[in-house]
Amino acid sequence: xxxxxxxxxxxxxxxxxxxxxxxxxxxxxxxxxxxxxxxxxxxxxxxxxxxxxxxxxxxxxxxxxxxxxxxxxxxxxxxxxxxxxxxxxxxxxxxxxxxxxxxxxxxxxxxxxxxxxxxxxxxxxxxxxxxxxxxxxxxxxxxxxxxxxxxxxxxxxxxxxxxxxxxxxxxxxxxxxxxxxxxxxxxxxxxxxxxxxxxxxxxxxxxxxxxxxxxxxxxxxxxxxxxxxxxxxxxxxxxxxxxxxxxxxxxxxxxxxxxxxxxxxxxxxxxxxxxxxxxxxxxxxxxx
Amino acid sequence: xxxxxxxxxxxxxxxxxxxxxxxxxxxxxxxxxxxxxxxxxxxxxxxxxxxxxxxxxxxxxxxxxxxxxxxxxxxxxxxxxxxxxxxxxxxxxxxxxxxxxxxxxxxxxxxxxxxxxxxxxxxxxxxxxxxxxxxxxxxxxxxxxxxxxxxxxxxxxxxxxxxxxxxxxxxxxxxxxxxxxxxxxxxxxxxxxxxxxxxxxxxxxxxxxxxxxxxxxxxxxxxxxxxxxxxxxxxxxxxxxxxxxxxxxxxxxxxxxxxxxxxxxxxxxxxxxxxxxxxxxxxxxxxxxxxxxxxxxxxxxxxxxxxxxxxxxxxxxxxxxxxxxxxxxxxxxxxxxxxxxxxxxxx
Amino acid sequence: xxxxxxxxxxxxxxxxxxxxxxxxxxxxxxxxxxxxxxxxxxxxxxxxxxxxxxxxxxxxxxxxxxxxxxxxxxxxxxxxxxxxxxxxxxxxxxxxxxxxxxxxxxxxxxxxxxxxxxxxxxxxxxxxxxxxxxxxxxxxxxxxxxxxxxxxxxxxxxxxxxxxxxxxxxxxxxxxxxxxxxxxxxxxxxxxxxxxxxxxxxxxxxxxxxxxxxxxxxxxxxxxxxxxxxxxxxxxxxxxxxxxxxxxxxxxxxxxxxxxxxxxxxxxxxxxxxxxxxxxxxxxxxxxxxx
Numbered sequence: 001x002x003x004x005x006x007x008x009x010x011x012x013x014x015x016x017x018x019x020x021x022x023x024x025x026x027x028x029x030x031x032x033x034x035x036x037x038x039x040x041x042x043x044x045x046x047x048x049x050x051x052x053x054x055x056x057x058x059x060x061x062x063x064x065x066x067x068x069x070x071x072x073x074x075x076x077x078x079x080x081x082x083x084x085x086x087x088x089x090x091x092x093x094x095x096x097x098x099x100x101x102x103x104x105x106x107x108x109x110x111x112x113x114x115x116x117x118x119x120x121x122x123x124x125x126x127x128x129x130x131x132x133x134x135x136x137x138x139x140x141x142x143x144x145x146x147x148x149x150x151x152x153x154x155x156x157x158x159x160x161x162x163x164x165x166x167x168x169x170x171x172x173x174x175x176x177x178x179x180x181x182x183x184x185x186x187x188x189x190x191x192x193x194x195x196x197x198x199x200x201x202x203x204x205x206x207x208x209x210x211x212x213x214x215x216x217x218x219x220x221x222x223x224x225x226x227x228x229x230x231x232x233x234x235x236x237x238x239x240x241x242x243x244x245x246x247x248x249x250x251x252x253x254x255x256x257x258x259x260x261x262x263x264x265x266x267x268x269x270x271x272x273x274x275x276x277x278x279x280x281x282x283x284x285x286x287x288x
Numbered sequence: 289x290x291x292x293x294x295x296x297x298x299x300x301x302x303x304x305x306x307x308x309x310x311x312x313x314x315x316x317x318x319x320x321x322x323x324x325x326x327x328x329x330x331x332x333x334x335x336x337x338x339x340x341x342x343x344x345x346x347x348x349x350x351x352x353x354x355x356x357x358x359x360x361x362x363x364x365x366x367x368x369x370x371x372x373x374x375x376x377x378x379x380x381x382x383x384x385x386x387x388x389x390x391x392x393x394x395x396x397x398x399x400x401x402x403x404x405x406x407x408x409x410x411x412x413x414x415x416x417x418x419x420x421x422x423x424x425x426x427x428x429x430x431x432x433x434x435x436x437x438x439x440x441x442x443x444x445x446x447x448x449x450x451x452x453x454x455x456x457x458x459x460x461x462x463x464x465x466x467x468x469x470x471x472x473x474x475x476x477x478x479x480x481x482x483x484x485x486x487x488x489x490x491x492x493x494x495x496x497x498x499x500x501x502x503x504x505x506x507x508x509x510x511x512x513x514x515x516x517x518x519x520x521x522x523x524x525x526x527x528x529x530x531x532x533x534x535x536x537x538x539x540x541x542x543x544x545x546x547x548x549x550x551x552x553x554x555x556x557x558x559x560x561x562x563x564x565x566x567x568x569x570x571x572x573x574x575x576x577x578x579x580x581x582x583x584x585x586x587x588x589x590x591x592x593x594x595x596x597x598x599x600x601x602x603x604x605x606x607x608x609x610x611x612x613x614x615x616x617x618x619x620x621x622x623x624x625x626x627x628x629x630x631x632x633x634x635x
Numbered sequence: 636x637x638x639x640x641x642x643x644x645x646x647x648x649x650x651x652x653x654x655x656x657x658x659x660x661x662x663x664x665x666x667x668x669x670x671x672x673x674x675x676x677x678x679x680x681x682x683x684x685x686x687x688x689x690x691x692x693x694x695x696x697x698x699x700x701x702x703x704x705x706x707x708x709x710x711x712x713x714x715x716x717x718x719x720x721x722x723x724x725x726x727x728x729x730x731x732x733x734x735x736x737x738x739x740x741x742x743x744x745x746x747x748x749x750x751x752x753x754x755x756x757x758x759x760x761x762x763x764x765x766x767x768x769x770x771x772x773x774x775x776x777x778x779x780x781x782x783x784x785x786x787x788x789x790x791x792x793x794x795x796x797x798x799x800x801x802x803x804x805x806x807x808x809x810x811x812x813x814x815x816x817x818x819x820x821x822x823x824x825x826x827x828x829x830x831x832x833x834x835x836x837x838x839x840x841x842x843x844x845x846x847x848x849x850x851x852x853x854x855x856x857x858x859x860x861x862x863x864x865x866x867x868x869x870x871x872x873x874x875x876x877x878x879x880x881x882x883x884x885x886x887x888x889x890x891x892x893x894x895x896x897x898x899x900x901x902x903x904x905x906x907x908x909x910x911x912x913x914x915x916x917x918x919x920x921x922x923x924x925x926x
Contacts, residue, residue, distance in 0.1 A: 016736035021814055022827035027730040034723045035745060038794055042760035043748070045770060049763055064620075065629060088669045095666040099659060107667065109910040113674050115849060116902035118856025119754075120876040121895040124883055125677035128684055128892075133503035135680065149487040149504060160673050192654055214751075221753025223859035224876070231487040232445060234625075235632030241755040241859070245490070248759070249364035249448050251371065251389055252620065257763070260756045267751035271744050279740075324868060332885060359867045360881070373767030373776070374784040374866045394767060493884040501888065521886045 050261035061258035078219035081158035089166030119224025153229035162215030169211035206281030326376035328363040363450030382450025396547030410539040411565035412579040416458040435480035442505035451492035458536040513578035537600040684892035696893035705878035724801025732809035758863025784866030804846030
């Protein structure tokens with residue numbers, strides 16, 4: 001009796017769609033429970049804490065000049081870094097998938113380094129490289145170019161952090177693109193440049209956008225690698241995550257959670273955008 | 289039947305998670321008695337030297353074995369951690385305002401903490417001096433030279449660093465005297481110094497590293513002890529210490545965290561620890577580490593001789609106490625915020 | 636390098652779907668220069684600084700009790716975090732890849748969320764939950780449990796940060812593989828669990844391994860989130876990255892980089908194993924997609 005009703009219920013709701021594969025309930029339940037405990041509950045508490053400010057309070061936190069400046073710094077530099085990653089990431093992905101040359105496999109492996117290398121290690125290494133007495137900082141200082149402790153330092157750290165996102169999103173697609181398309185284009189008289197520009201790049205666009213968005217989202221929140229190389233000057237080279245720490249150290253919990261909530265909202269928006277891009281791409285090109 | 293068995297399985301999964309989460313709940317491994325001293329950044333070497341002596345002393349007096357754990361970070365960060373539940377038995381921070389904040393926000397320290405120990409609860413004082421590169425190429429002699437265009441000044445961020453606040457107050461106090469109490473001119477003077485700062489590290493140590501290790505800037509405004517330490521650490525052939533004519537008398541205070549020691553039952557040891565800092569043995573170590581001991585008579589003459597003589601003013605005399613200085617200068621919307629805003633607009 | 640390259644490129648006649656040799660060299664040059672500048676140079680800096688004062692100074696780092704304690708804590712944290720997240724990852728991938736249900740993409744987005752949450756925020760949220768001023772702070776305190784500024788807080792923050800790694804590696808892989816093999820096994824009378832062990836697991840083991848390796852590297856290397864919840868008690872709540880920062884701030888640059896090189900070495904081993912897996916078991920790893 002209980003058996004049949006539960007089956008009926010299941011098909012009526014069709015959640016999940018009927019399947020002979022067992023184990024949906026425990027795995028789905030575990031997923032939701034774990035996700036809820038570890039991610040959603042703490043994050044919602046953050047939002048709750050910030051909501052004590054009210055919308056107007058949140059607005060005034062975001063528009064407080066120093067916060068606005070830090071958010072702007074984080075956003076613009078992350079945007080620039082992601083853009084650089086898209087350009088060079090595409091070149092790197094192209095070279096790694098299409099050409100055979102000595103050391104290719106090594107370079108291919110090393111692309112994932114920013115995923116695996118701890119951010120703090122990256123931070124002190126970059127600071128050591130670009131400081132006025134570092135390997136690269138010293139020769140640059142001769143020409144009065146300063147990298148470490150300026151916005152350029154932040155940019156370099158963020159380019160480092162974001163690169164694998166672009167390469168790893170574009171690479172599989174480049175490998176999969178049908179050679180026939182290129183051949184057809186060439187047979188129809190297109191130059192190689194035209195083929196690349198008109199035939200190869202358009203289907204890569206969604207992947208590039210996704211890679212851009214991922215690199216951007218990661219960069220906005222990045223702390224460890226930036227903190228050692230940024231100048232941390234308010235209004236100039238102070239990033240938003242640092243400002244959260246600064247606010248905390250002034251015992252301004254409302255301000256800290258306010259900034260955190262704004263950044264959280266942005267992360268979520270970016271992820272949503274990625275999903276939309278992928279849905280659109282699925283429709284337009286038949287792949288993600 | 290089936291639905292029941294599914295929910296039972298889900299329950300099992302939930303229990304499994306709960307069980308695995310409960311692994312975390314074991315408290316951190318504790319020795320028989322352990323004191324946690326939560327301190328600010330530059331005192332690492334000092335307490336590394338004092339702690340073993342205290343442990344031996346405690347053992348001799350009570351026969352008990354005790355362990356002293358240390359935690360170091362920016363003074364404000366440490367105060368925040370104690371407020372958020374870091375189980376400190378003793379706090380030894382850079383400035384009274386940070387201990388006041390713990391007292392006010394967590395209630396774990398009695399409001400009259402500063403009266404419980406001699407010398408405003410400061411077992412030692414210090415001051416702010418300059419560290420310059422060998423030969424003093426920019427001819428830096430006094431605070432005025434820091435405000436000159438073309439001089440690159442390294443100092444930490446007063447928003448996050450206790451030492452940085454002393455730096456700021458040192459500059460402010462000097463200028464206030466120089467301009468006969470003209471606040472507007474003083475502010476311009478301090479602004480000119482911060483305009484010369486290419487980087488504001490989050491802590492005093494960060495600034496020293498930036499200046500000494502990374503080679504940035506012409507002058508580092510630093511704790512006296514920090515300047516001497518860097519001087520020793522990085523080689524006397526690379527740096528010089530410059531002592532301004534006037535500077536601030538920094539009084540880094542200590543306190544027992546009442547709420548925590550009562551909960552942990554460590555009050556006796558914690559009180560012994562802070563009182564130990566005033567004993568001849570500790571005072572000698574304090575002077576050895578380039579701090580100015582509350583009881584100079586206990587220190588080695590040679591150690592005291594290294595500390596330069598200069599005119600020192602107190603925060604109470606010039607700023608009307610820490611609470612007021614904090615509110616006027618460093619709180620959100622305070623004078624320092626204003627200076628930074630104007631500075632950024634000018635860049 | 637270019638000598639070895641030249642004959643290989645010139646030997647094959649150029650096809651319509653290839654670029655002119657000059658363009659190729661240029662592109663390869665740009666890619667190599669970019670990767671060298673941004674990835675290899677920082678890596679080289681770590682090892683150079685670590686060995687800057689000789690091998691003796693390098694190994695002396697690992698005699699320090701605080702460094703040993705930091706390594707031990709890091710291993711403990713990883714030993715708790717990685718299996719938990721691996722179990723979660725497999726279970727989430729099973730639910731998401733083998734079934735279709737409404738709201739799936741929302742679920743995937745939520746699983747991805749920790750990737751793009753600032754590490755500082757990841758630490759902060761646990762202070763808000765379990766800190767003395769937090770919602771459950773008084774409760775856990777009444778139970779005599781120290782969460783933040785102790786190992787549990789570090790473990791929680793690390794779980795949060797490495798939460799999506801395994802799931803993200805497995806979901807696309809299991810989606811690609813479909814359900815046909817599992818259905819066959821079930822039809823032949825195998826139990827669900829047995830099907831998973833004997834059919835699914837062999838198909839995903841390399842992807843799983845790589846996901847676990849990445850999660851492990853990140854768990855051992857996380858700085859921002861752990862820094863917020865650690866309390867920085869020497870020899871007790873400092874993980875390797877925090878100890879690196881401490882040593883760096885104590886003018887002990889060689890030891891800082893020596894300890895950092897341990898993590899950099901771990902990163903290299905991780906990438907090495909991954910390359911090996913890809914080379915031997917191409918197609919059984921979805922790792923080429925986003926992480």
